Amino acid sequence: MRLLTHNMLASNVRGVTSGYPLKLEATNWCTKEVDLNADFIRGLLPKIDWRALVAATRALNLPELLPEEQPSEEEIFAEGAANVEGSAIRRIHHALLEIHVQQGALICPESGRSFPIEKGIPNMMLHEDEV
Amino acid sequence: MPRPEIQAPPDVFYNEAEARKYTTSSRIIEIQARISERALELLALPNDGVPKLLLDIGCGSGLSGETLSEHGHQWIGYDISQSMLDVALERETEGDLLLADMGQGLGLRPGVIDGAISISAVQWLCNADKSSHDPRLRLKAFFGSLYRCLARGARAVLQFYADNVKQSEMIVTYAMRAGFAGGVVIDWPHSSKAKKSYLVLTCGAPSVHTSLPKGKGEDGEMCSDDDDGDSSGEDGDRTVGIYERNRPNKKQKTKKNGKGKQWLLKKKEQMRRKGHDVPTDTKYTGRKRKTYF
Numbered sequence: 129m130r131l132l133t134h135n136m137l138a139s140n141v142r143g144v145t146s147g148y149p150l151k152l153e154a155t156n157w158c159t160k161e162v163d164l165n166a167d168f169i170r171g172l173l174p175k176i177d178w179r180a181l182v183a184a185t186r187a188l189n190l191p192e193l194l195p196e197e198q199p200s201e202e203e204i205f206a207e208g209a210a211n212v213e214g215s216a217i218r219r220i221h222h223a224l225l226e227i228h229v230q231q232g233a234l235i236c237p238e239s240g241r242s243f244p245i246e247k248g249i250p251n252m253m254l255h256e257d258e259v
Numbered sequence: 260m261p262r263p264e265i266q267a268p269p270d271v272f273y274n275e276a277e278a279r280k281y282t283t284s285s286r287i288i289e290i291q292a293r294i295s296e297r298a299l300e301l302l303a304l305p306n307d308g309v310p311k312l313l314l315d316i317g318c319g320s321g322l323s324g325e326t327l328s329e330h331g332h333q334w335i336g337y338d339i340s341q342s343m344l345d346v347a348l349e350r351e352t353e354g355d356l357l358l359a360d361m362g363q364g365l366g367l368r369p370g371v372i373d374g375a376i377s378i379s380a381v382q383w384l385c386n387a388d389k390s391s392h393d394p395r396l397r398l399k400a401f402f403g404s405l406y407r408c409l410a411r412g413a414r415a416v417l418q419f420y421a422d423n424v425k426q427s428e429m430i431v432t433y434a435m436r437a438g439f440a441g442g443v444v445i446d447w448p449h450s451s452k453a454k455k456s457y458l459v460l461t462c463g464a465p466s467v468h469t470s471l472p473k474g475k476g477e478d479g480e481m482c483s484d485d486d487d488g489d490s491s492g493e494d495g496d497r498t499v500g501i502y503e504r505n506r507p508n509k510k511q512k513t514k515k516n517g518k519g520k521q522w523l524l525k526k527k528e529q530m531r532r533k534g535h536d537v538p539t540d541t542k543y544t545g546r547k548r549k550t551y552f
């Protein structure tokens with residue numbers, strides 16, 4: 129599971145009104161390189177919950193990767209930024225698309241229900257009494 | 260072979276052996292790829308070359324998702340079968356995978372997804388695999404959550420195999436109740452084998468752009484790969500049943516079309532007695548004919 133998916137996922141347990149954001153616990157994660165596409169990031173960014181993304185990077189013990197406040201669009205999409213090591217867009221791209229959580233759990237903020245992540249796949253199946 | 264949906268629940272039916280076929284049967288791979296391409300076409304994403312964030316619902320081993328990746332899109336796949344997802348891991352699909360039951364709802368934030376496809380999966384929702392399952396509630400949960408997670412104006416294209424008209428109507432009804440506009444596009448409606456139904460849904464108020472696209476082969480043109488199927492003998496494909504579900508079985512055929520040679524000869528004799536000009540009887544009279552349309 130990448131942080132992009134974590135950013136979109138909410139808990140679906142019956143009775144929960146805001147199952148978002150799911151608290152991330154990771155015991156194992158890895159990175160895989162993906163080509164950066166600035167247009168994709170541009171389309172995606174308005175839909176990203178920045179605070180949840182930052183919280184996820186902190187949960188992975190990467191406090192330096194993203195700033196608390198979302199950088200401005202001007203900064204993110206500045207001419208040539210994609211080619212600059214350590215630029216905002218590169219970091220955002222890395223955080224969203226290149227980090228794969230292999231093992232851990234997602235925890236519903238409201239019910240405390242824990243959804244295990246194994247082999248990179250979150251198990252979101254609900255028990256009968258949770259539907 | 261009865262259809263897979265009545266044999267066992269999906270997480271049981273799609274066990275390791277069944278999942279294996281999705282990497283080894285070139286026939287299945289090709290068919291799924293072709294359907295996925297068509298679904299992506301019907302999704303009618305803006306032609307701007309910008310990758311989108313899509314869903315693949317009932318993604319299985321990732322065959323359908325691979326098509327999305329080939330077009331550069333990012334995707335999140337949902338499947339209820341661990342075995343199918345294991346195969347997807349093996350194939351190193353590029354999308355993210357979730358072990359989840361679409362009948363429980365998709366559990367996504369509102370308005371964040373650019374489009375969704377589902378290939379040969381939603382008909383499973385018409386079954387009650389557990390005593391606690393109510394197909395109506397599950398369809399409602401699925402379509403409701405799908406509607407909410409899609410961005411305004413986004414589409415979902417769901418290719419499905421309905422067992423009968425009632426099932427098909429039930430699926431469409433729940434999609435419309437969730438707020439979707441759209442309907443079913445049928446490709447190759449005159450071919451028992453190549454016929455495919457796509458539920459094409461648009462999120463948000465209907466606009467000029469929401470008119471349904473035409474199905475392929477609607478005007479009687481036949482699909483070139485109509486005769487592909489039976490070459491698959493060597494795979495011993497049990498799953499063939501899934502893909503040929505719409506072929507009427509032999510019994511139905513004779514009931515509908517052929518009343519039999521005896522009946523025909525009697526009818527001709529009656530007409531002759533009434534003084535009509537009737538062709539003479541030959542060895543070809545009332546013979547079995549192939550079903551061309």
Ligand SMILES: C[S@@+](CC[C@H](N)C(=O)[O-])C[C@H]1O[C@@H](n2cnc3c(N)ncnc32)[C@H](O)[C@@H]1O
Pocket residue numbers: 269270273281291316317318319320321322323337338339340343359360361362377378379380383384501
């Ligand atoms: C015929 S396979 C197609 C797989 C894939 N879309 C492809 O084209 O290769 C149908 C898939 O739907 C999945 N499925 C069935 N019911 C489901 C449910 N309730 N939730 C999620 N997936 C389901 C099955 O596990 C199976 O992998």
